[in-house]
Amino acid sequence: MKISIEWLRDYVDLPGDIAQLRQDLTMAGLVVASVEQANGAPVLEIEVTANRPDCLSYLGVAREIAALYRGHLRAIPLAKALRRDGERIPYSIEIHDPDLCPRYVGLLLDGIRVGPSPDWLQKRLQASGMRPVNNVVDITNYVLLEVGHPLHAFDFDRLRQGRIVVARARQGQRMVTLDGVERVLDGEMLLINDGGGPVAIAGIMGGRDSEINGATDKVLLECAYFTPASIRRTSKKLGLSTEASYRFERGADWNGPTTAIARACYLIRRLARGRIAGNCRDVYPSPIAPVEIELSGQRTESLLGVRLAPEFIESTLKRLYFKPVRKGKGRWLVQCPSHRADMELEADLIEEIARFHGYQHIPPTLPPGRVAGKLSASFAYESAVRNILIGLGYHETVNLSFAGDADIRRFPLREGGAPLEIRNPLTEDTQYLRGSLAPGLLRNARHNFNHDVRQLRIFEIGKVFCRDTEGAIVERNALGILGTGGFAGKNWLHTAGEYEFFHLKGVVTTLLSGLRCAGAEVTPASQIPWLSDSRRSALLVDGKCLGVLGALHPSLEEELKLKQPVFLAEIDLQSLCGHLFAPARYRPLPRFPAVERDLSVLVPMEISYGTLREGILARGIPELASIDLMDVYEGEQIPAGKAGITVRLTFLDREGTLTVDRVQSFSDNIRAFLQEEYGAAFR
């Protein structure tokens, strides 16, 4: 709300120092966001919170200032009488839906000379951000800004049968508003009708057909009180917000209409030569009772944590136009002014007292502890994952949780879920919540590639979303890892080599061992459409697939114009976390030395290392402590269709020293098995 200092001085004395006023208003809850100059005078930009519609006016702000500085509020000139004996033009007002319109006040003036407003009025409107139109419309706007109550002026000659009927619209009814837009209405929207049909959407905007124009002679002034929720609903539904609807939906003063109309009448008679032709009609079938709240001084003190004199409580409320009536020691029944739409409970009154006591004068204290702190379950495993990955050289990223059509197409959900669609997305490419972390990480890769960073190690921990087959929303914590680009550094130590599948696999297996994950294995995977057929794996934990890893499919690499292989892993962290941090049981250290034997074999290409390893382990030699892949040979020196590998077998007997003969027999056993089972040849 723009408040011109020049105009504000009409109602209240101000301190000479505007900076001081700014500070005091801000500390009292009316934030002065800025002070600008208009027509050589300062204009305050006041941020009025949604609970204080009473401050959306000059008088409202002046009221606060008068209370703050214990000053005096100057009265505004009003028309002395709103009726004349011998009404010249009869008219009628009927309210059919008093639940939405409890009060409607009308006044008919004629002999109006429509023309431009005087300079001072135009300047004041402009200083408060309004565009001057003509004297009648300007006066309604002026009064809106001054007393805070919206008014509407109809060209009475355009109203059929001289009738005003306030009633709900018919479903699908149409009308054209002042802005020239045809509005389609529903049965819960309140209309102002004349004898023939709608002339205004109540409390929001007038109709085009009864607009004030240069030829207008008679003006029917409307000033009503509408139910806030109804105005808000209609305004939202029509996507139409006006100065009037803004105030009505927050709660206008139900005692405001008579003042506003008397003020408007006063100004119209002076500035547009109008005379009263039809008396003021105040249709108010069931007057609204003032809000009364019980206030306890003790409760006030205990909520704020300060001592307060009863006299202070009483005088503060009175300065703000509340009427406290003593009900025993330190107790009041407080009647709230009708302009304070925010008053409902004792806490609302306590806030008023706190505001005028000054929040800054409440001494800080610490409440007794009484409870022990506790981290969330995810903190431990998420921190462990982060620490390990950071130690391995990966940077943590945070991506927006949105996804577009292309992301959903390229990275289809596993397990038959459906993407989670946002009903009112910001843009087309953010119309879903992500079902995978991969698209975000790839966007990060592209961004970095575009800035010539082509060696990238990043990860993200975050939620992924979908609808399951029953349509329920699933939200799961996931981990995504991306690695790409070689290891070559601009460093005299000549680190080198390309990032490949086994680097990513190493990160995943190292992570799992660091997390003490039991029962995890990385196995070849079949259908993961976004990973390369020849370089993809699944992470199985206790036989259940909890993740995938591999090279991005070359077709996607091309489609996304990445121009280099990119490796991705995605892990269902939420399911994995139940398998982590296996308890550690001490095992006595071996007292006897281990013995190593290297075995170099030639096997058919189609026999995987995993198969060999499983086969050897299945021999059931308890003394076989570990198998390590030491070397792999492929190519010219090796017969076609064969691969050469060297494994190191480590034997250990916890009960005694292994003899050469026993080691030899283990080794022979394994050799014979490999020969028979896989046709292995030895070198």
Place this chain on the structure above:
Amino acid sequence: MSGSTEELRRGFEQDLAQIENLDAWKRIRDRWLARESGIITGQMKRLRELPKEERPAFGQSMNLLREFVEDRLGTTRAVMEREALEKSRRHIDVTRPGFPYALGTLHPITRLRQEIELIFVSLGFTVFDLPEVEQDYYNFEALNMPKNHPARDAQDTFYFDENLLLRTHCSSVQVHAMQSMKPPIRAVSTGKVYRRDPSDATHSPMFHQVDVLVVDEGITMGDLKGMLEVFLKRVFHPDIRMRLRPGFFPFVEPGAEVDISCIFCFGAGCRICKESGWIEILGAGMVHPKVLRMSGVDDTRYSGFAWGMGIDRVAILKHGVDDIRLFFENDVRFLKQF
């Protein structure tokens, strides 16, 4: 006689000083200690020629000399062996950089979230993990923001259907905590929140918040101030000052906006704080009686306070970041700075 021992000792030290290699060392050793022809052996042979009463003293001084010679020869040999081993090593330039181990970085928002959660745990709070897809009831309704409440305007919301939405704040922790715990309650939750604001330098449709709830008997606004002060001093700086002024949030009454003294100009006034010396940092207040009641807490017996703060905003202030989008672009040149 002692003069002669002293001379011998000086003679040995002259010999010792000339040793340059192992051969020379052996020669000197033999010259002084050889069983038949060594100088010390020769002196000992003179013992019988001396008068009886001089013999013990002479013998003692010769033994001391022998020990001295053996000790010094031993030391000299050890030094020579050490030097000989070292000579087989190539000299390196230790001023060159070390091996380039790659270390990753924690995202600045995560770092701050962890820091904040640990502060609260130390103050006795229970940390809640809450869903990002939330029911209207937890995000609005139970926080005294019924449908058609104007305060919903300030939080333009993404919806999935009538009832489900992307949470617009972490304040839902208030409702979840009061439903799952009995007072005394100290609850906190951090995480992503969403508002339908297009991205620009100061807005993002996704950002992060921390929300706090305390409910107990006799909780006062002074307690709110005290706890806020502890928290803000730990997050920002022990010398930070704070001020509360009236503010409006539907789920608190009285409500407060909380400012901290500008961390750039220390309150003197600068561009960041718009010359005011203060920076608006969070919203707070005493839990609204309706919010307590709706979650089944007796508002005549208990009171409480709550506050909510944007984490990204704190990160922006602490690190001097000038565009919120940098946090979600994940440019490693940016990430590596934290």
